[in-house]
Amino acid sequence: xxxxxxxxxxxxxxxxxxxxxxxxxxxxxxxxxxxxxxxxxxxxxxxxxxxxxxxxxxxxxxxxxxxxxxxxxxxx
Numbered sequence: 574x575x576x577x578x579x580x581x582x583x584x585x586x587x588x589x590x591x592x593x594x595x596x597x598x599x600x601x602x603x604x605x606x607x608x609x610x611x612x613x614x615x616x617x618x619x620x621x622x623x624x625x626x627x628x629x630x631x632x633x634x635x636x637x638x639x640x641x642x643x644x645x646x647x648x649x
């Protein structure tokens with residue numbers, strides 16, 4: 574399990590996306606049982622689009638943070 578969260582790995586973004594996807598599905602299941610609410614596949618797809626956007630920008634942030642040029646400017 575420790576290898577999933579290795580500092581140099583991008584697996585943590587995959588794990589975050591997977592957890593967010595599970596929460597989105599659980600939320601829709603919950604809404605199916607709440608009076609006045611309904612479950613919708615569209616909501617899950619919109620949640621996934623939002624998750625994808627956040628994962629993209631987060632990966633770009635980590636890529637810039639781990640760049641060798643940045644390390645040279647900031648120092649060891």
